[in-house]
Amino acid sequence: MTRPAPTSFIFPQILNSPDFLRYLNPKSQPSSISSMDAVNSLDVVDETTSFQVKSFFESAPLLKDADSISGKLTQFIHQNFSLPGPRRVVCVTSGGTTVPLEQRCVRYIDNFSSGHRGATSTEYFLKSGYSVIFLYRRGTCQPYCRSLPDDPLLECFKLTSDSSIQVHESHAEAVKSAISGHHDAVSGGYLLKLPFTTIFEYLQILRLIATSMKILGPNAMFYLAAAVSDFYVPWESMAVHKIQSASGPLDMRLAQVPKMLAVLRKEWAPTAFCVSFKLETDKDILLEKADNALKKYQMHAVVANELSTRKEVVILVTKCGKVSVYRENDQSVVESPLIKLLVEKHSTYIRDTNA
Amino acid sequence: MTRPAPTSFIFPQILNSPDFLRYLNPKSQPSSISSMDAVNSLDVVDETTSFQVKSFFESAPLLKDADSISGKLTQFIHQNFSLPGPRRVVCVTSGGTTVPLEQRCVRYIDNFSSGHRGATSTEYFLKSGYSVIFLYRRGTCQPYCRSLPDDPLLECFKLTSDSSIQVHESHAEAVKSAISGHHDAVSGGYLLKLPFTTIFEYLQILRLIATSMKILGPNAMFYLAAAVSDFYVPWESMAVHKIQSASGPLDMRLAQVPKMLAVLRKEWAPTAFCVSFKLETDKDILLEKADNALKKYQMHAVVANELSTRKEVVILVTKCGKVSVYRENDQSVVESPLIKLLVEKHSTYIRDTNA
Numbered sequence: 001m002t003r004p005a006p007t008s009f010i011f012p013q014i015l016n017s018p019d020f021l022r023y024l025n026p027k028s029q030p031s032s033i034s035s036m037d038a039v040n041s042l043d044v045v046d047e048t049t050s051f052q053v054k055s056f057f058e059s060a061p062l063l064k065d066a067d068s069i070s071g072k073l074t075q076f077i078h079q080n081f082s083l084p085g086p087r088r089v090v091c092v093t094s095g096g097t098t099v100p101l102e103q104r105c106v107r108y109i110d111n112f113s114s115g116h117r118g119a120t121s122t123e124y125f126l127k128s129g130y131s132v133i134f135l136y137r138r139g140t141c142q143p144y145c146r147s148l149p150d151d152p153l154l155e156c157f158k159l160t161s162d163s164s165i166q167v168h169e170s171h172a173e174a175v176k177s178a179i180s181g182h183h184d185a186v187s188g189g190y191l192l193k194l195p196f197t198t199i200f201e202y203l204q205i206l207r208l209i210a211t212s213m214k215i216l217g218p219n220a221m222f223y224l225a226a227a228v229s230d231f232y233v234p235w236e237s238m239a240v241h242k243i244q245s246a247s248g249p250l251d252m253r254l255a256q257v258p259k260m261l262a263v264l265r266k267e268w269a270p271t272a273f274c275v276s277f278k279l280e281t282d283k284d285i286l287l288e289k290a291d292n293a294l295k296k297y298q299m300h301a302v303v304a305n306e307l308s309t310r311k312e313v314v315i316l317v318t319k320c321g322k323v324s325v326y327r328e329n330d331q332s333v334v335e336s337p338l339i340k341l342l343v344e345k346h347s348t349y350i351r352d353t354n355a
Numbered sequence: 356m357t358r359p360a361p362t363s364f365i366f367p368q369i370l371n372s373p374d375f376l377r378y379l380n381p382k383s384q385p386s387s388i389s390s391m392d393a394v395n396s397l398d399v400v401d402e403t404t405s406f407q408v409k410s411f412f413e414s415a416p417l418l419k420d421a422d423s424i425s426g427k428l429t430q431f432i433h434q435n436f437s438l439p440g441p442r443r444v445v446c447v448t449s450g451g452t453t454v455p456l457e458q459r460c461v462r463y464i465d466n467f468s469s470g471h472r473g474a475t476s477t478e479y480f481l482k483s484g485y486s487v488i489f490l491y492r493r494g495t496c497q498p499y500c501r502s503l504p505d506d507p508l509l510e511c512f513k514l515t516s517d518s519s520i521q522v523h524e525s526h527a528e529a530v531k532s533a534i535s536g537h538h539d540a541v542s543g544g545y546l547l548k549l550p551f552t553t554i555f556e557y558l559q560i561l562r563l564i565a566t567s568m569k570i571l572g573p574n575a576m577f578y579l580a581a582a583v584s585d586f587y588v589p590w591e592s593m594a595v596h597k598i599q600s601a602s603g604p605l606d607m608r609l610a611q612v613p614k615m616l617a618v619l620r621k622e623w624a625p626t627a628f629c630v631s632f633k634l635e636t637d638k639d640i641l642l643e644k645a646d647n648a649l650k651k652y653q654m655h656a657v658v659a660n661e662l663s664t665r666k667e668v669v670i671l672v673t674k675c676g677k678v679s680v681y682r683e684n685d686q687s688v689v690e691s692p693l694i695k696l697l698v699e700k701h702s703t704y705i706r707d708t709n710a
Contacts (some may be wrong), residue, residue: 098465104636104662106582109455110465139494142509152508159535165522172520176531179513226463231605241637250586250609281595282458307459 010080043044045262048185052258057207059234060200069194069205073133076192080131080217088219088346090130091209093226094118095137097199097252101233103240108198108307109254113227115140117277117310117335119279121223122191123181131190133209135202137226138195144181147174199229203260218240218353220272221346222264225303227279232257239269261297275342279305301345303338314338320346400621407613412562414589415555416523417459424549424560428488431478431547435486436570443701445485446564448581449473450492452554454609456588458544458595463553464609468582470495470664472632472690476534476578479694485576488564490557492581493550499536502529554584560616565623573708574700575627577619580658581633589610608651616652628704634660645672657692661681667692672698685702 029287063069078086083119095118096111119141122132126143134143148171149155156171167175185191187296194209213220231254243250265274276299280286283306290304294317314334316323325341327334366496400408418424435442450473451466453467469544474496477487481498489498504510511526523531540546549564551557568575586609594619620629631654635641649672659670659677671678680696684687 040416054464102636104632106636106662108465108467109456110463110564112461112463140503142506144409148508150493153503153511153530153533153535155501156508157530157534159531159538163531163535165527165534166529175508175512175520176514176518178508179365179512179520180518182509183514241635241640244640249611250607252605252607252609253606254378254605256604277609279461281457281461319472 018290021080045266049259049262053257053263055234055262056203056232056258059236060204061159061235063201063204066204066208070208070212072192072194076133076189077212077215078132079189086216086219088221089133089213089216089348090125090221090223091135092118092122092125092223093135093202093206094122094187094323095140096227097137097229098255099199099204099229099236102243103238105237107243109229109231109248111227112231113137113140115142116146117305118223118225119143119164120146121225121336122335124335125223125343126185126190128339128343130343132185132192133213134191135192135205135209135226136193136195138197140173142182142193143185143191144178148178152178153199173193199232199257200235202226202228206260207242207268210264210272213269213272217271218273218350220269221342222269222272223342224261224264224274224275224276228257228260230257231255237280259297261293261299265297265299273300273346275299275301277303277305279307279310281307287315287317287322290315293317300349301320310334316341376466400617404614404617408615409619410589411558411587411613414591415559416590418556418559421559421563425563425567427547428563429547430572431486431488431544432567434544438640440458441571441574443485443705444488444571445575445576446490446561447473447477447480447576447578448486448490448507448557448561449477449493451582452492452557452584453552454584455590455593456607458590458593464584464586466497466582466584468492470497471501473578473580474498475688475690476580476694477500479690480578481540481545483694483698485698487540487547488550488568489546490560490564490581491548491550493552497537497538497548498546499533503533507533526594528624545650552665554587554612554632555590557581557583561615561619564621565619565627568624568627573628573705575624576699577624577627577629577698578697579619583615584614585612585638586610612650616648620652620654626708628655628696628701630654630656632658632660634662634665636662641683642670642672642677644709649674655704656697665689671696 055066075195077089094113095115096113099109101107101109104130115136118134118136121142122134122143136142145152152171152175156167156175158166158168160166182191186193194205196205197238210222261274263278274292274297276297277288278286278293280289286304286306290302293302300318302317304317311327311334313324313326313353316325316338324339325334325338328337394636432444435444435616436521448466450470451468453466454464456462470491473489473491475498477489477498480487489496500507507526511522511530513521515521515522523675541548549560553561565577587605598704616631617628631648631652633641633645633648635644641659641661645657646659650656655673657672659672666682667689668679668681669681671693678696680689682691
C-alpha cells in the first residue's frame with residue numbers, strides 16, 4: 001500500500017503581497033484619554049498588524065444587514081445616552097466564531113464555546129444597572145436561559161387532554177424567569193441582541209458597535225468573552241466550491257487573524273474600559289499569556305480561565321496584580337463576584353478619567 | 356516586514372506505520388443476502404480501507420455511555436421486531452460531524468448541516484409506518500420542529516399579567532404539533548433519538564445501531580443524511596493542549612476518514628437497504644460522484660443534492676436510473692415525495708430478498 005501524495009489546498013497569497021500599505025494614521029490618535037491609560041500607537045498597533053487588519057477587512061465578504069445593525073445600534077446608544085446618569089453600556093461578546101474553509105460554506109473551523117459565560121455575565125451586568133449589547137454566536141446560550149434543558153420546547157412543555165399547552169411543574173420557575181427576564185430587558189431597552197456566525201461577521205459587527213459606543217467615553221465597557229479564532233482563511237484565497245476529498249490527506253495553511261484587541265483598544269474604542277479573556281488548557285501557559293495580553297494590548301483587565309475549572313474559579317489580572325475569583329457555593333456562579341469586581345474597577349476608571 | 360515561518364502542527368503518524376494488518380476476514384461474508392445485492396468483499400472493502408478502519412476505531416476516544424446506548428437500542432429493536440408485521444425500522448442520520456483538532460477540545464472542523472433534511476425525513480418515515488432511530492448532531496433541527504423559530508422559548512411564549520405562561524397565537528399551532536408529534540412518537544416507541552457531536556461518536560454509534568439492526572434483515576433501512584467529514588485528525592497524533600497561535604501561519608495535515616459506507620454495506624449491515632447522500636456545490640461533479648457512490652459502495656440508492664437547490668429538488672440515483680424529485684409547491688417539502696419513492700423501492704427490495 002503506497003501512501004498517496006497530499007492534496008495541497010489553501011495558501012493565503014495575500015500575505016505574500018508586496019503591497020505593505022499603512023492602514024494606521026498615527027496622527028489620528030484621540031486626545032481625550034487620561035495619561036494613565038494613554039495608548040502608544042507604536043507599542044500597540046505596529047505596521048504588520050495594520051497591514052493585516054487592512055487585508056482582513058478588505059478581503060472579508062460584505063456584512064449583510066449592516067445598515068439595519070447600525071440603525072439598531074444608533075437607537076440603542078442614543079436611548080441610553082440620553083438617560084440621566086448617564087447609563088453605562090457594556091458590549092458582551094459570547095460564543096465561538098467560525099472560519100469558513102469554502103466560500104459556499106459547507107466546512108468550517110469552529111472554536112468551541114457554549115456561550116454560558118457571556119449569557120450569565122449579561123444577566124449580572126443588567127442587574128448592576130448596565131445596558132448590554134450582547135454580540136452572540138447564533139445558537140449559543142441566551143441570558144436568563146442557563147437553567148433550562150438543551151431543548152426547552154420538547155422537554156419543558158406538554159399537551160393537556162384538552163389539547164392546550166402546559167409547562168411541566170419541575171421546569172415552571174426556570175421557564176417563567178427566562179421569559180420574563182428576557183422580555184423585561186429587551187422591551188425596556190436595556191438589552192440589544194446581535195447574532196453572528198463567522199469571524200468575518202463578528203469582527204465587522206464589533207467594529208460597528210465600537211464606533212457607535214465612542215460617544216459614551218469612559219462609560220463604555222467591552223467584555224470580550226467570545227472565543228475568537230486565531231487562524232483564518234482569507235476569503236479571496238478560499239476554495240469557491242466544496243473541497244474534494246480525492247485520494248490523499250489534506251494539507252491546509254491558515255493565516256493568523258490580526259490582533260484585533262490592539263486595534264479595538266487603540267482605534268475603535270480608545271476611551272472605553274476593556275476586558276479581554278484568555279482560555280487555555282495548560283495552566284502554566286495561561287497566566288503568562290494573560291500577563292502578555294494586559295501589557296501588549298493595554299487591556300484594563302484580563303480574565304484568565306483554565307478550561308477544566310472555568311466554572312468554579314477565574315483569575316482577574318490587572319496592573320494592580322492578580323485576584324482569584326471563586327463562586328460562593330455549588331448553587332452560585334463565578335460571574336456574580338466577577339462582575340461585581342469589574343463594576344468597581346470600571347467606577348474607578350471613570351472617576352480617574354473624568355478627574 | 357518578514358513573513359514568519361509556518362508553525363508545523365499535526366502529522367497523522369499512524370498512516371506511516373508499517374503495521375498493515377488485515378481487519379477484514381473474507382471468510383466471514385454473510386450468506387443471507389440475495390445474489391442480486393451480494394457484495395463482493397474485494398470490490399467494496401479493500402486492504403487499504405480495512406487498515407484505515409481498524410486504525411480509526413483503535414485510535415478513537417472511548418465512547419461514553421456505550422452500554423446505555425446499546426441497552427436503548429436492544430430494547431427499541433426488540434419492541435419493534437416483536438410487533439406483528441414485522442415493523443420496518445430506518446436509521447436516519449442527521450446534521451454535521453465535528454473533527455476535534457485538540458484532545459481537550461477547544462477547536463474543531465465542522466461540516467455545516469442544519470439537520471432539516473434528517474428531521475423532516477424522520478416525520479415522513481414515521482407517517483409511512485416506519486420506526487425511526489434518529490442519530491442526530493446535538494443542537495440540530497428536531498422532528499416536528501421545523502416550523503418553529505430558532506429560539507422557540509423566547510419567541511413563542513409570553514407571560515400573562517397573572518404571571519402564567521402563554522403561547523403567542525401566531526405560533527400556537529406550530530408549538531402544539533411539535534409537542535404532540537414528538538411526544539406521540541417517542542412514548543409510542545416508534546422514535547429513538549441518539550445524539551452525537553464528533554466524527555468519533557458518530558461512527559461508533561452507527562456501528563452499534565447497525566449491529567443491533569442485523570436481526571431485522573431486509574426490513575432495516577439506513578438513510579444516511581448526516582454530513583460526515585471526509586478528513587480527520589487521528590486522536591493519538593492530536594495536540595493534547597490548545598494549539599498556540601505563536602507568530603506564524605498554521606500548517607495542518609488531515610487524514611482521510613475511511614470509506615465507512617463500504618464497511619457499513621459489507622460488514623455492519625449486509626442485508627439492509629442502504630441510502631446515502633451526496634451534497635456538492637458544483638452541479639457537474641454531483642452526478643458523477645453520486646454514480647460512483649452507487650457503484651463503489653453498492654448503495655441501493657443515492658440522493659444527490661446541490662447546495663443551492665436542495666430544498667426544491669433532489670435526484671434519486673439507483674441502478675434503474677436517475678429520477679428528479681420535486682416538491683409539489685412552495686408550502687410542501689421535497690422529503691414527502693422522496694420518502695414515498697424510497698418506501699416503494701424498499702418494498703421491492705424486501706420482496707426480492709425474501710423471494
